[in-house]
Amino acid sequence: MNTIASLKIGQKGIISEESLDIIPLKLLEMGCLPGAEISLIQIAPLEDPLYICVNGSHLAIRKEIASKIKITNDNCINE
Amino acid sequence: MNKKSIQVSLIGNPNTGKTSLFNQLTGLNQKVGNYPGITVDKKQGICKLSSETEAIITDLPGTYSINPTSVDESIVLKAIQNKTDENYPDVILVVTDVENLKRNLLLFTQVQDLGIPTILAINMADQMKKKGISINLPKLEEELQTKIVLISAKKNEGINELKETINNYNSLSSVTNFTTIAKKIDAAYFDDLQKVAHEKPLYNLWLQLTQQHFFENKNINLDSFSHDVSKLKKYQHKETIYRYQRINKILEKTYTVDSNKATDLRSKLDKIFTHKIFGYLIFFGILLLIFQSIFDWATVPMDFIDALFGDLSELAKQKLPEGMLTNLLTDGIIPGIGGVVIFIPQIAILFFLIALLEETGYMSRVVFLMDKIMRRFGMSGKSVIPLISGTACAIPAVMATRTISNWKERLITILVTPFTTCAARLPVYAILIAIIIPSKTIFGFLKIQGLALLSLYILGFAAAIISGYILNKTLNVKSKSFFVIEMPNYQIPSFKNVFLSVLEKTKSFVFDAGKIILAISIVLWFLATNGPSSYANIEKEVTENAANKSLSEQELQQKIAATKLEKSFIGIAGKTIEPAVKPLGYDWKIGIGLITSFAAREVFVGTLATIYSIQEVESDAANFIPFKNVKAFFNESEPEDNNTIKKRMQAEINPVTGKKRFNFATGMSLLVFYAFAMQCMATLAIVKRETQSWKWPIIQLVGMSVLAYLSALIVYQFLK
Incomplete structure (x- = not known):
């Protein structure tokens, strides 16, 4: 299954419902909710952290947590 | 007649222009205090509302939620839990940014559930047109059951209306929607929680239960209640989801963005500023x-x-x-x-x-x-x-x-x-x-x-980075919090905010660090100008010493000053540490310099000036800073003011070797020593305050001193 960390720059995905317990409360409160569309805007030069946009919030998070949050990839929804 | 004053708390996400609004409401009429027991600054200001009333505004640190994750954020929770506190708010003003309204409203709904009258200020309203945003204000007010004011803090728009609304806060009703959410999460569980204290709003009880750590006066005993951490965590997650569901529903009816109008200045600038090269x-x-x-x-x-x-x-x-x-x-x-x-x-x-x-x-x-x-x-x-x-x-x-x-x-x-x-x-x-x-x-x-x-x-940078690496491998400190930072929109800075921020930080440096540096300077002055019983006779002895008879009046006075320093408490201390600093290539004179450096490093120069008697007769033991010389390195001119100190130091002979005291080896050794040594009491005091323990400043002092000593030792022994 894909995670936020497996997105490429410019790609979008939907945060999966099963990630609810993994997402830290603070990240939830900042708008990173299951069912929300998330897009990867930029990756820092050393591949980490990731610059994302979710629910209108522009955030930078580390790969460590991004690789735990599962998503369904918008671009391959038909698979 | 005393004026009537209203206590207002300013709450909002970071980057919403909350500080701009605070500055706009209070102007220069603000002061920074301290919260008891913690180090976060408490910013307060007074805002005149009418001829009879004024508002005392407390600017609480920016936060995304009432559930804190840092010291700063815990202030918000503390500010709203103690009804007897003099700054307990009569009304809370939640500041939001029109572009991030959805996320901002999460904090608003939490604050509203506390049962304190709450006003919603939507900031940066002047940019709505440009960003293609439209809001159905009456509808939004109805859905959120609050009074909303559109403002632009930077352009000073809507501020008067906001003041009026604060003045009429009595007409606001306090609403709480938490019971609806609680029913959805686990009705039976929250029923039991309410039974513990009927009179208390349910949300306050819930906060006390989930944020035990931050509640100081636990006036209600919840110890008997279930403390299953994973359950609490799960319910907090659910609470957040339900809050967002409600906000989404409300905004669908009241808030629209015409995405065609949205400019992509942010992404253009980001492409440059976060580019690999x-x-x-x-x-x-x-x-x-x-x-x-x-x-x-x-x-x-x-x-x-x-x-x-x-x-x-x-x-x-x-x-x-x-x-x-x-x-x-x-x-x-x-x-x-x-x-x-x-x-x-x-x-x-x-x-x-x-x-x-x-x-x-x-x-x-x-x-x-x-x-x-x-x-x-x-x-x-x-x-x-x-x-x-x-x-x-x-x-x-x-x-x-x-x-x-x-x-x-x-x-x-x-x-x-x-x-x-x-x-x-x-x-x-x-x-x-x-x-x-x-x-x-x-x-x-x-x-x-x-x-x-x-x-x-x-x-210096290398030492910082390398010791960071070593500390990272050796320190066994648990920390479960994770990294997240908001990437705010690019903005033209407000001069007023920048000015007030510089003023506030400079003030806090002068008063926090200043009093320590001043106190140590005075102590060192005392130690350098007083000594054991024989100290009083120095002047006489030096004058009567046959060897000094041939000296001119000025030279004699210099000799007296130098001898006085030598025999003072500090001089004695310098001699006491001489055996320890000898392997580094220093004598007791430099030893005195090292000791006086504990007030502030630059005192070293003034001390040496006195001890080598190159200055005027009245030379100050704590004379300071020939800063000009730093610049001179990069320009052509020779640092003139230092010439006398420099010449005298260059001429100083080491009696053992018969060579120059300040030779290359000793100089390098001193440079390395000053680069690494922790010679600043004021910093140690601040570290103690920030870490809330003596353990870390002591580790810092010992670690840096040992490193400085050993490096200087190696450098000297290698170069001599």
Whole structure:
């Protein structure tokens, strides 16, 4: 299954419902909710952290947590 | 008749312009205090609402939620839990940003559920048209059951309406929607919770249950209640989801964005500022600009302050009757205050630049760029700001670490920051380099003295980074918080905000650090001008000594001053530590310099000036800073003012070897010692305050001193 960390720059995905317990409360409160569309805007030069946009919030998070949050990839929804 | 005053708490997400609004409402009518027991500044101001009423506004730290994750954020929770506190709010003003309304409303719904009258201010309303945003205000007010005011804090729009609304806060009803959410999460569970205390709003009980750690006066005993952590966590997650569901529903009916109108200035700028190559180049350029400002621009006011306090001492000496008190004033207090004031230009300029970078939103991009690199050394991208600040002074730098929510990363940043070359090291470096490094130019334009100074800067940064790496491997500190930072929109900085921020931070440096530096200066002055019983007779003895008969009046006075210092408590201390510093290539005179450096490093230069009796007869034991000399390294002129000190130090002979005392080996050894040693009591005091324990400042002091000693030892033994 894909995670936020497996997105490429410019790609979008939907945060999966099963990630609810993994997402830290603070990240939830900042708008990173299951069912929300998330897009990867930029990756820092050393591949980490990731610059994302979710629910209108522009955030930078580390790969460590991004690789735990599962998503369904918008671009391959038909698979 | 006393005016009627209303207590208002300002709450909002970071980057919503909350500070702008606070500045707009209160102007210069604000003061910074402290919350008891913690170090976060409490910003308050007064705003006149009408001829009879005024509002006392407390600006609470920016937060995304009422559930805190850092020291700063816990203030918000503390502010609203104690009804007997003098600043318990009559009304809460939640500030939001029109573009991020959805996320901002989460905090609003939490605050509203507390049962305190709440006003919603939507800021940056002037940009709605440009961003294609439209809001159905009456509908939104109805759905959220609150009074909403559209404002633009920067343009001073809607502020009067907001003041009026605050003035009429009595007409606001307090609403809480938490019971609806609680029913959805687990009706039976929350019923039981309510039964513990019927009279209390359910949300307050829930907060007390989930945030036990932050509740000080637990007036309701919840110990008997279920404390299953994973259950609480799960319910908190659900609570957040339900809150967002409600907000989404409300905004669907009231808030629309025409995405065609949205400009992509942000993404264009981001492409440049976070670019693999240009991003770093721009950051590097900004760093150079910062150093340039500290080195060059700040020297003008610093020279002025230096001269001013010198004159002031001189004037006091002439006008006041001779005696102990006058000496205390002219050699202790005035130079002591001068030693603090002289750093103001550098600190103010540095904070000005940092405030600018933060206001524009650029600083978040630096954090993003640097995070991975800094993490290898046990720190976070957010550590970059403290490390830059450290080049002026470690004290504000240590305070700037508060934004780092991960405790281990914050602690390491605090511990290594004093390695960066602060302003107080410069005068010491300047005089030593002038003595041991020839004033030559290589490749036609590079002055090797300047190069030596640059190497010392790099040495300081390297020491900070490497010790960060070692601490990261060795420190066993648990911290479960994780890294997240908002990347705010780029903005044109508000001059008012920048100005007030510089003013506030400079003030806190002068008063927090100033009183410590001043106190130590006075103690050192006492120790340098007093000694055991025989001390009183020195003047007579020196005068009557046959060997001194041939000296001129001035030379004799110099000899007396030097002998006095030698026999004073500090002189005795210098002699006591001589065996310990001898392997480093120092004698007891330099030993005295090392001891007096504990007030502030730059005192070293003044102390040596006295002990080598090169200054005027009335030379101050705590004379300070020939800052001009630093600049001279990069220009053609020879640092003139130092010539006398320099010549005298160069002429000093080591009686054992018969060679020069300040030879290359001793000079290098001293340079390395000053680069690494923790010779700043004021910083230690701030570290103690920020870490809430003596453990860390002691570790820092011991660690840095041992490193300084060993490095200086190796350098001297290797070079001698």
